[in-house]
Amino acid sequence: MAKKKPDTLPESVAGVTFKTLARQIVLFQVKGEERFGRVCTEPVKTVCKCAARGLLLVSDEIYPVCHELSPDQVKVVRELPWNAENPLNLHRHSALKAAMKASDRVNGFGPGRLFNVACGDGAAWYVVTKVTPRTVAAAWRGYHCDHWRDPVLDWGGVFPRPVIERLVGCHEDLRRIFGDRQKGGSNK
Numbered sequence: 001m002a003k004k005k006p007d008t009l010p011e012s013v014a015g016v017t018f019k020t021l022a023r024q025i026v027l028f029q030v031k032g033e034e035r036f037g038r039v040c041t042e043p044v045k046t047v048c049k050c051a052a053r054g055l056l057l058v059s060d061e062i063y064p065v066c067h068e069l070s071p072d073q074v075k076v077v078r079e080l081p082w083n084a085e086n087p088l089n090l091h092r093h094s095a096l097k098a099a100m101k102a103s104d105r106v107n108g109f110g111p112g113r114l115f116n117v118a119c120g121d122g123a124a125w126y127v128v129t130k131v132t133p134r135t136v137a138a139a140w141r142g143y144h145c146d147h148w149r150d151p152v153l154d155w156g157g158v159f160p161r162p163v164i165e166r167l168v169g170c171h172e173d174l175r176r177i178f179g180d181r182q183k184g185g186s187n188k
Contacts, residue, residue: 010051115171119148
């Protein structure tokens with residue numbers, strides 16, 4: 001039996017035709033929490049290794065991680081309305097609201113502090129994950145529907161502390177000036 005080339009996507013995964021799942025938005029659960037993601041087609045070698053074990057590689061819509069899930073753990077989301085009823089946008093909004101609440105509980109500048117950077121026609125969202133006297137680790141979050149990433153911060157990483165402090169300060173200043181739009185535009 002000839003081995004399949006590792007640069008070719010699988011024909012099926014656990015009996016499910018891969019073409020019907022590739023790049024589809026799916027709903028799944030992680031630790032009891034509903035999440036949205038997309039079935040990955042890249043990197044091909046990793047997708048093929050997962051498929052050989054009967055699993056799909058699914059990229060999370062909010063967090064920069066991939067999950068290995070069996071086809072019966074995912075539900076393809078067929079039609080997403082482009083209005084207030086869109087479940088993926090409602091999911092993003094809910095996750096952003098929870099992250100903002102958690103960020104508001106952080107005293108001063110520290111892990112958990114949420115900020116965004118203007119990008120394209122939206123914003124790239126990040127959360128501070130670790131702070132040292134000289135550096136700050138920040139991680140990207142997919143709260144914007146276009147998945148904007150800042151050209152410098154990209155998916156996140158470790159940056160000089162003054163750079164991230166300045167970005168967090170700008171974000172906080174804009175929130176103070178324009179208020180929390182979730183509460184009808186009033187200032188805190």
